[in-house]
Amino acid sequence: MKGKKKSAVVRYNRWGYIFLIPFMVVFVVFQLIPLVTTVYNSFFENFMSGLKQVGPNFIGFKNYIQLLTQGDLLKYFLNTMIMWILGFVPQIILSLLLGSWFTNPQLKLKFQRFFKTVIYLPNLIMASAFAMLFFTLFAKTGPINSILVGMGLFKEPYDFMAHVGSVRGLVAFMNCLMWFGNTTILLMAGMMGISDSLYEAAEVDGATPTQIFWKVTIPLLKPIFIYVVITSLIGGLQMFDVPQILTNGTGDPMRSSMTLIMYLNKHLYSKNFGLAGALSVLLLVLTAILSAIVFRVTAKDEVK
Amino acid sequence: MKKRMMSLVSMALIGAMVLPNAAFAEEAADEGKVLNIQVWNEEFKSRITDHYPGYEAVDETHGKIGDVDVVWTITPSDDNAYQNNLDSILPGNVDAAADDKVDIFLIEADYALKYVDADVNVAMTMEDLGITDEDLGKQYTYTQDIVRDADGKLRASSWQACSAGLIYNREIAKEVLGTDDPDEVQEFVKDWDTYNETAAKMADAGYKMAATVNDTYRVYSNNVSAPWVQDGKVVLDDNIKKWVDDSKTAVDNNETTTAELWSDDWAKGFFPEGKVFCYFGPAWFFNFSMHGDEEGSVGHDGGWGLVTGPQGFYWGGTWICAAQGTDNPTLVKDIILTMTTDNDVMKEIAQADSDCVNNKEVLEELAADESGNLAILGGQNPYEMLAAGAELVDMSNTSPYDQGCNEEFQGAMKNYFDGNATYEEALAQFNTAIVEKYPELVTE
């Protein structure tokens, strides 16, 4: 099969290169050049003191050493991962559940259009506006506290922004709410690609809905599923807007909700090109390693 | 003599008003045709539109003064975007094309020193612009100290003097302290020890002394004995440490909270059900921010009073800089003189926009007559007090790092007040944060 395809297509193959041109040109100009600048900068002491430029002085790996030995890089990495997992686990479960409900011909849910439309809506709100709303609603004298105290659940208003668990929980909740619709749509598009006849065949064979889900849906969904996990992981590692606005950039209490990009942002803010560059390179390496692991684990049994 | 000269100046300006630009049209004939102004909000634009003689608005971001086109560039200060923008254009301003040159940019007290630095040299000295100390003689000293470079030369000028005081809820004062007379109330808050005793009384009666610890911070930090940064080292002043100790006690005793300024939790006390005894702020604060126009608010019923409080301080203010490299020096000079020294214009600003203007003579006038009485303060006239306060503000202990240090310090200490960290841990986080923000600094 493979060989046949190859021989038939070979004379068209130069078009493969032609179709790559737009991507490559834009990539080189708008991403590669800035990226090279960033990597190059990471080996220099180079920052602004007020309006005065300090450096650039070549200092080798000193920026990297400083980040790895002095900074709380590991702490921020763990914060990021904790908040990502707290949000992603419910998100993916919810998405799989909704996706399988929507695509299940047996259930014949009514108002499907309405539900499918509604789940993506939270993503339309700007993350900053969303965080602003949460901040207001969960304020110490805000409506959520009034309700909780009114119902007798709490004796005193709870300061959501002053406790590690509640801040991380809110961040995770918001991320989950903003992205589960997106994930559901992706999974659904994949599920719809699975032919109805496969389901029907499984049903005729007497498979239960649970069996159909695990034996038919999930394996066929694998490419899209891998996509969802990897992009969400990358998105999670880049988590920024929500905790930034919710905690006013501090990542408090005691930086327990400070993410890697919030940390990077602190160096960008002070125009510390050297440290920011080094941190960016480390982030890149980290993301690559994690994605490779996910890819290996999920795609493992595909390589027969 | 000086008075007469001033009236001559204002007559000249009235002349300019009648015949727009006749005065500098000749002088400025060979100067630039575009006046570029960098700002972070609409404040200065509306002051110019309303009060600068001869300014005609064309649209939201364009205007005309004579045959010069005025172009406003507004960059919000969120995420430091305004300063980033200045930092990218000011250093190359001298070599920029004539119509692109920045002519005027505005700065705030918190980062003023960064832009008036003599080495950086992005703002012209008032001297080079042809503005003399005498021209600026009616301004308050503190508004000048903050924009003086290392050689003692002025590089900016402001139309506002933002000395501030303690604003108290009259009802609560009557109930707990037995009086709402400013002079008597001042006795209950005359220094920090008395203030803290009063705070305990307030807590017993079910009131918060202040809405948050961040309300008092500015008062302590304006009264330090040394700058935040000395020889590249961050040094914690005793008065700041005192804020930490006082605030921790106050939070633990339920006398105040750790809410952010401008947050909903903080603003609750503008209404009677918020149960907050006092706020700290200048004229613009009590005129606008306290929801005075809202039915049911404390301010609506004239329920506030103003006293000096434990220590004098100031809050806010905007300074005008002439950008180095401007091709409209004559016009820029005229704008600075008109907006920051002219009695008539400044009185107009004070009355129309509630700015406490940077002009001793105008404030004296306002203090003397009834027009200075404010309804929100139950008819009290604050100008004498504000004028006296402006004389007392001491800016000798500012450093270019104040904005970052103050923000990071309050942020870090919140963890200590909330019980999420010990003092030492919170201090360590401050030290980390400050070196991230200013890599050139070392900490104790």
Place this chain on the structure above:
Amino acid sequence: MREEKTRNTVHARRAVAYIVLAIISFLCLFWFYVLFINATRSNGELGRGFTAIPSTHLIENLKNLMTGTLPVLRGLLNSLIVASLTAFLCTYFSTMTAYSIHAYDYAGRKVIFTFILTIMMIPTQVTALGFVKLVQGLHLEDNFIPLIVPSIAAPVTFFYLKQYMDSNLPGELIEAARIDGAGELRIFNTVALPLMRPAIAVQAIFTFVSSWNNYFTPSLILHADKSKTLPILIAQLRAADWLKFDMGQVYAMIAFSIFPVIIVYLVLSKNIVGGVSAGAVKG
């Protein structure tokens, strides 16, 4: 007997599904309700805390917004231009790139695929500094090009379309078109693109929305009022000086800027919800 049991479980499952969906719908829509309520309230009312009942200031807030100094309508137009062009270029060229990897077999194909996956991991913020310097160097500030054109190289969109192609664009179709004598570009435009429609619609929505809501990059590049997009205007409104500060207007502005995205979303969502028949070819 067995049938009845199945029907019962289906009933139970359906009931559970409806309950869960109702809760989720509430959680999704609640925020829009809060935004709407807040947009109808004055600054003073907002300062007093939250209520669940709309107030009477919606028209007033919108009027203040329109007659204020911010070029709101211009911002709306700018946002529409940037977001639509971004969505169009991004999906068209990402499909093209994915097609190149999927439909051809040439030296370095695998390497390029892995390479694109790797650059997917570069966070926007990482290259921000270099990006701004580049834009300044090219004199493209206050221009929409640096906001729109870079979306042509969108690894995330590419990856999704590539994954989708793997299961929904069989090589046989392309071969058949070639036998009919169609040119390669024509095959791409008339055979591949239409088959990819559901996936393209999905990515078009995602790209449109993220471009519409993007604050980070535009804030670095757009300074002149005539070129500002809505998120920058919102930030500017929030940074207004205290004499003009008006939370009522801020919420009205947020509500105002969400409205067009909702419409675009509703239009495009038809494609997602209805028109998927890709499985047909696969058989």
